[in-house]
Amino acid sequence: MARGSARRSSLPFGLVLPAIVALGLALGYPLVRQVVLSLQEFGLAQQFGQAPEWIGLGNYRDLLGNGELWPVVARTVAFCLVNAGLTFGIGLGLALLMTRMSKVVRILTQCGLLLAWAMPVVAAMTVWQFLFDTEYGVVNWLLTALGGDFEGHSWLIDPWSFFLVATLVVVWMSVPFVAFTLYAALTQVPEDVVEAAQIDGASARQRFVHVVLPSIRSVLLVVVLLQVIWDLRVFTQIYTLQKAGGISKDTNLLGTYIYTLGIKGGDFGMAAAAAMFMLVLTIVLTAPYVRMMLKQEED
Amino acid sequence: MRIKKTLAVAATTALLAATAACGSENDGDSKGDGPAKADLVVWLNGTDTPQPARDWLKKTFEEQNPGSTLTIEQQEWEGLVERLTTALTSADQTPDVVEVGNTQAPTFTTVGAFSDLSDDLDDLGGDDLLPGFVDGATVDGKTFAVPYYAGSTYVFYRKDLFEQAGITAVPTSMEEFVTAATTLKQKSGKADFSGYWLPGKDWRDGAALLWDAGGDFAAPDGDGWKGTLSTPESLAGLTAFQDLYDAASGAPADANESDPVTPFCAGKIGMMSRPGWVYGMLTDPKSGCPKLAEKVGVFALPGSDDGPAPVLLGGSDIAISAKSPNQALSRKVLDLMLSEDYQTILAEAGLTPAKESLATKLGDDQFAKATVEAASNAKLTPAAAAWATVEGKFVLEDLYSEIAQGGDVKKLAAEADDKITAELN
Numbered sequence: 001m002a003r004g005s006a007r008r009s010s011l012p013f014g015l016v017l018p019a020i021v022a023l024g025l026a027l028g029y030p031l032v033r034q035v036v037l038s039l040q041e042f043g044l045a046q047q048f049g050q051a052p053e054w055i056g057l058g059n060y061r062d063l064l065g066n067g068e069l070w071p072v073v074a075r076t077v078a079f080c081l082v083n084a085g086l087t088f089g090i091g092l093g094l095a096l097l098m099t100r101m102s103k104v105v106r107i108l109t110q111c112g113l114l115l116a117w118a119m120p121v122v123a124a125m126t127v128w129q130f131l132f133d134t135e136y137g138v139v140n141w142l143l144t145a146l147g148g149d150f151e152g153h154s155w156l157i158d159p160w161s162f163f164l165v166a167t168l169v170v171v172w173m174s175v176p177f178v179a180f181t182l183y184a185a186l187t188q189v190p191e192d193v194v195e196a197a198q199i200d201g202a203s204a205r206q207r208f209v210h211v212v213l214p215s216i217r218s219v220l221l222v223v224v225l226l227q228v229i230w231d232l233r234v235f236t237q238i239y240t241l242q243k244a245g246g247i248s249k250d251t252n253l254l255g256t257y258i259y260t261l262g263i264k265g266g267d268f269g270m271a272a273a274a275a276m277f278m279l280v281l282t283i284v285l286t287a288p289y290v291r292m293m294l295k296q297e298e299d
Numbered sequence: 300m301r302i303k304k305t306l307a308v309a310a311t312t313a314l315l316a317a318t319a320a321c322g323s324e325n326d327g328d329s330k331g332d333g334p335a336k337a338d339l340v341v342w343l344n345g346t347d348t349p350q351p352a353r354d355w356l357k358k359t360f361e362e363q364n365p366g367s368t369l370t371i372e373q374q375e376w377e378g379l380v381e382r383l384t385t386a387l388t389s390a391d392q393t394p395d396v397v398e399v400g401n402t403q404a405p406t407f408t409t410v411g412a413f414s415d416l417s418d419d420l421d422d423l424g425g426d427d428l429l430p431g432f433v434d435g436a437t438v439d440g441k442t443f444a445v446p447y448y449a450g451s452t453y454v455f456y457r458k459d460l461f462e463q464a465g466i467t468a469v470p471t472s473m474e475e476f477v478t479a480a481t482t483l484k485q486k487s488g489k490a491d492f493s494g495y496w497l498p499g500k501d502w503r504d505g506a507a508l509l510w511d512a513g514g515d516f517a518a519p520d521g522d523g524w525k526g527t528l529s530t531p532e533s534l535a536g537l538t539a540f541q542d543l544y545d546a547a548s549g550a551p552a553d554a555n556e557s558d559p560v561t562p563f564c565a566g567k568i569g570m571m572s573r574p575g576w577v578y579g580m581l582t583d584p585k586s587g588c589p590k591l592a593e594k595v596g597v598f599a600l601p602g603s604d605d606g607p608a609p610v611l612l613g614g615s616d617i618a619i620s621a622k623s624p625n626q627a628l629s630r631k632v633l634d635l636m637l638s639e640d641y642q643t644i645l646a647e648a649g650l651t652p653a654k655e656s657l658a659t660k661l662g663d664d665q666f667a668k669a670t671v672e673a674a675s676n677a678k679l680t681p682a683a684a685a686w687a688t689v690e691g692k693f694v695l696e697d698l699y700s701e702i703a704q705g706g707d708v709k710k711l712a713a714e715a716d717d718k719i720t721a722e723l724n
Contacts, residue, residue, distance in 0.1 A: 260692055
C-alpha cells in the first residue's frame with residue numbers, strides 16, 4: 001500500500017517546512033507588523049523606545065479625512081496603467097521586430113536593451129536629471145537649437161510634464177524586460193502551426209491574433225501582471241525627480257506618499273495605514289490576471 | 300512593496316537594537332560607557348566642515364586613543380532627517396556622533412534619540428556655548444545636543460557688475476537692496492541672469508523677507524502651535540519674495556539653493572545670500588572659479604528698519620546617538636570638536652565658532668564683519684518639537700516654489716498654514 005505509507009510519512013512536510021518558514025518570516029512577519037502598526041499611534045518617540053498607543057482605526061480615519069489620499073491613489077492608478085500599457089506595447093513591438101531582424105542587428109539591439117536594463121536606477125536617474133535640467137539640460141538646448149523656445153524651461157514644475165518625464169524614464173527602464181521575455185516566448189511558437197495557418201489562407205493579422213498570441217498567452221499574462229505590480233509601487237524614479245525639482249505634494253504617488261508620511265514626517269502608523277491601501281490596490285488591480293493564470297493552470 | 304521592506308528593515312533594526320542593548324549590559328558595563336577601543340563613525344553634513352578640520356579631528360582622536368579609529372562619513376543636508384530617523388534607531392547601524400541642523404535638533408532631542416549631555420555641559424563649554432543653540436537642544440531641563448558652529452547667510456556681490464550698473468555703494472536698506480537687485484538684472488538683459496539669486500525653493504533665504512515684514516511661520520497657540528503665514532505681515536513678506544523673485548532672480552522656480560557655485564561661476568549671479576564657507580568653494584581652483592571670486596564683496600542683508608535684516612540663524616548642533624555603544628569615546632570626540640584648535644579651523648573657514656569666547660578667531664576682514672553683523676539680528680525657526688517634519692515634508696519648499704511660479708499668495712499661505720498647524724500638533 002504505497003499510497004497509505006506515503007501519507008503517513010513526515011518527509012514531505014519536512015521538505016516543505018523550510019520554504020514555509022522562510023515565507024512566513026519574509027512575508028508574514030512584515031505584513032503582521034504593518035497591520036499592527038496601522039492600528040497604533042507610532043511616531044518618532046515610539047521608534048526610539050516609547051510604548052505605542054492603540055488607536056484602533058484612527059489612522060485610517062485621519063488618512064481618509066485629510067483629503068490627500070484619493071488624489072494620490074487616482075494619480076497612482078493612472079500612472080500605473082499608462083506606464084504598464086506603454087511598456088507592454090513597446091516591448092511587444094520590439095520583441096516582434098527582433099524575430100525579423102538579422103542576427104547582427106538583433107544582437108546589437110539586445111545589447112542596447114540589456115544595458116538600459118542593467119543600469120542601476122540611481123545612476124540612470126542622475127543622467128536623466130542632467131538631460132532634463134532646467135538651466136543646463138541637453139534637452140532644452142536641443143529643442144532651442146531646433147527653433148523652440150525652451151531656454152530655462154522647467155520640465156518638472158508642471159505635474160503633467162513631471163509625469164511625462166517620469167513615464168519616459170520608467171518605460172525606458174522596463175521595456176527591455178518585456179521585450180526579452182516576449183521575444184523568448186515568440187521563438188517558442190511552433191513554426192509549422194503558423195505555416196499551416198498561412199497555407200489555409202490566414203492573413204498576417206489573423207495569424208498573429210489567432211495563432212501567435214494564444215500560444216504565448218501564459219507569458220503575456222505573467223509579464224502584464226509583473227508590470228502592473230512594478231509600476232504601482234514605483235518609488236525611486238519619482239523620489240529622485242522630486243528632489244531635482246517640481247512640487248512634491250502635487251507629484252506624490254502612493255510610494256512616495258507613504259515615504260513622506262513615515263520616514264519624512266515621522267508618523268509610521270499613518271504610513272502603515274496608507275501602505276494597507278497600497279496592498280488592497282495591488283490586489284484589486286492584479287486579481288483579474290491572477291484569476292486568469294489560475295484558470296489557465298487548471299485547463 | 301517598498302513600505303513593507305521599509306517596515307521590515309525597521310522591524311529588524313528594532314530587533315537588533317534590542318539584542319545589542321542586552322549585549323552591552325552583559326559586558327558588565329553598568330554605566331554603558333562602552334569599550335575603551337572602538338571604531339567610531341562621525342556624520343558630518345555637506346561640505347560645510349573644511350577638510351583641514353576633518354583631518355585634524357581624525358588624527359588627534361586616533362593619537363589620543365590608540366587602538367581606536369575615527370571615520371568621518373559625509374551626509375547630504377537634503378534628506379538628512381530621513382536618514383537620521385532610520386540610522387539612529389539601530390545600535391548596529393547608528394553613527395556615534397552626528398551633526399544635525401540646529402532647527403532640526405528638537406525633533407530628535409524630544410524623542411530620546413540623543414544621549415543626555417547635561418552633566419557634561421560645563422566641561423564642554425557651559426555658558427560659553429552659543430546660548431540660542433543650547434536652549435534649542437534642551438528639553439525639560441536636559442540638554443541633548445551642543446552647538447557645533449553657527450552661520451547666517453550674508454550677501455555675496457560682484458563688485459565689477461555693481462560698477463557697470465552704476466551702483467556706487469552697497470545697499471543699506473531693504474529698499475535699496477531690492478532696487479540694486481532689479482537694476483543688475485535689467486542691465487544684464489538676460490532671462491537666466493540673477494540680480495539676486497533666489498531659487499524658488501530657497502525658503503531659508505525667503506524667511507528673511509518674511510521676518511523683515513514682521514511675519515513668521517508659526518506661533519504658539521494654547522498648548523500647541525498654529526501656522527501664521529496668513530497674517531497681513533506674513534502675506535506682505537511672502538509677496539515681497541514673489542516680487543523680488545519676479546524682478547531680480549533668474550534661477551528656476553523649482554530649484555533649491557544647494558548649488559550656488561555653478562551659476563555663479565557661469566557669470567549668472569550678481570548677488571546671492573550664502574553662508575561664509577561658500578567663498579571657499581568659489582576660490583577652489585578645481586570646483587570653483589578663483590578669477591571671478593576675486594571680484595566678490597560681501598555685506599549683511601540690510602533690513603527695512605535700520606540695521607541688518609532678520610536672517611535665518613543657521614548652524615549645526617552635534618550630538619551623541621543614544622543607541623551608540625561607544626558613549627565614552629563619543630564624548631571625547633565631542634570634546635575635540637569643541638576644542639579651541641578645532642573651532643579655530645572652523646572660524647578661519649568663515650564659520651562662527653560654537654563658543655562665544657572664540658568669536659575673535661573669525662578675524663576682522665569683510666567676511667568676518669558681514670558674519671558678525673548678519674548674526675546680530677538673526678532669528679530661529681519656530682521652536683516647536685515637530686518643526687523638522689515641516690522641513691522634512693518640504694511644506695515650505697512647495698510653498699515658496701509655488702509663490703515663485705506666480706501663484707496666489709493668499710491661497711497658498713492658507714494651505715501651508717493648515718499643513719504647518721497639522722504637522723506641529
